[in-house]
Amino acid sequence: SKGINYTKLSKEVSYALRHVPWEYELELDKNGWVPIDQLLQAIHQSDEWQNVELDDLKIMIEKSEKKRHEIKENSIRALYGHSIPMKIVKEEAIPPKLLYHGTAHDFLSEIEKIGLSPMSRQYVHLSEDIETAILVGKRKEKNPIILVINTEKARAKGIKFYLGNEKVWLADSIPSEFLELL
Ligand code: HQG
Numbered sequence: 001s002k003g004i005n006y007t008k009l010s011k012e013v014s015y016a017l018r019h020v021p022w023e024y025e026l027e028l029d030k031n032g033w034v035p036i037d038q039l040l041q042a043i044h045q046s047d048e049w050q051n052v053e054l055d056d057l058k059i060m061i062e063k064s065e066k067k068r069h070e071i072k073e074n075s076i077r078a079l080y081g082h083s084i085p086m087k088i089v090k091e092e093a094i095p096p097k098l099l100y101h102g103t104a105h106d107f108l109s110e111i112e113k114i115g116l117s118p119m120s121r122q123y124v125h126l127s128e129d130i131e132t133a134i135l136v137g138k139r140k141e142k143n144p145i146i147l148v149i150n151t152e153k154a155r156a157k158g159i160k161f162y163l164g165n166e167k168v169w170l171a172d173s174i175p176s177e178f179l180e181l182l
Contacts (some may be wrong), residue, residue, distance in 0.1 A: 002051050002108075006060045009052065012043065013060070014068055018077035032088040033079040039076055043053040067165040080164035082122045090123065090162035095169050099126040099149040100182070102137020108145060116147070122163065123170035130182070132167045146182040154178040 016024045017034065024042035028032045036054060045051040055078060061069050070079055082088045099123070101116060116124045127133035127148055137144025151161060154174065162170040 002056070004052060004059075006048075006056070006063050008066055008112055009043075009049065009056070010060050010068065012046075012049070013039070013057070014077075014078055016042065017069070017076070018081045019083050021084060028077070028084070028086070030086075030089045030132070032082065033072070033075040034077065036071065036074055036076050044129070053100075053164050054060055066167070076096065080083065080123070080125060080170060083120050084122075087122050090164070090170055093163045095126075095161045096128065097150070097152050097153045099128065099151055099169055100130050100133035101126050101147040101149065101179075102135070102140075102144040103147065104137070104141035105143075105145055106141075111147070111179070112176050115176040115179065116149075116171075118173065121170060123164075124147050125164065126161075126169040126171060126174075128167045148154035148180045148182050149174055150178050152182070 016026060017028070017032065017041070021028050021034070024039070026038055028034055036057065039156065040052065040054070043052055061067070061071065069080060070077055101104055103111070118124050125136070130146060133146050134144060137146065137154060143144065155161070159171060159178065164170050
């Protein structure tokens with residue numbers, strides 16, 4: 001093998017595509033796509049990624065336990081997680097009746113007051129199932145709380161939901177009236 005650390009590569013690609021594309025001289029289109037050539041050229045600047053090519057990006061996506069990136073034709077994008085000033089346009093879709101959000105106990109009183117907000121990202125991230133929400137919440141606390149989002153009620157009041165990947169849904173914000181503790 002080429003000795004590529006695909007987990008580390010995935011983190012760097014996420015960092016570039018989600019947070020600081022300008023540091024890599026990348027220009028995202030409105031849906032977050034960048035030409036793969038441009039990304040490869042950018043990461044080749046670093047000694048560690050000298051021999052990374054298109055197939056390695058495909059392996060990186062394949063090997064990952066989460067579907068964070070997507071390749072289509074000659075472009076690549078991060079599917080969620082963006083924090084750049086220009087808001088990425090996501091595709092609106094109808095989610096399952098219930099979605100979940102795992103988070104820390106410490107945030108609960110604020111969330112009960114003002115609802116779920118995107119904080120440092122562009123969208124609130126919601127999970128398709130409880131297991132996924134627990135994993136997301138564990139990044140914040142060993143025993144996270146799980147909030148249940150009634151998406152039917154929320155949609156009826158005009159809240160929009162967008163596709164992230166098959167486990168991750170996005171929303172602009174979720175008022176607390178649509179949240180319940182599991
Ligand atoms: C909390 C990872 C106070 C919210 C994950 C969360 C996900 C509030 C934190 C993706 C709040 C933001 C995103 C409010 C929300 N007051 N706290 N009003 N509203 N919060 O990391 O959803 O591995 O930006 O509960 O798996 O935890 O990177 O969001 O705890 O899919 O691919 O503010 O990132 O994916 O934290 O995670 P984050 P998240 P990757």
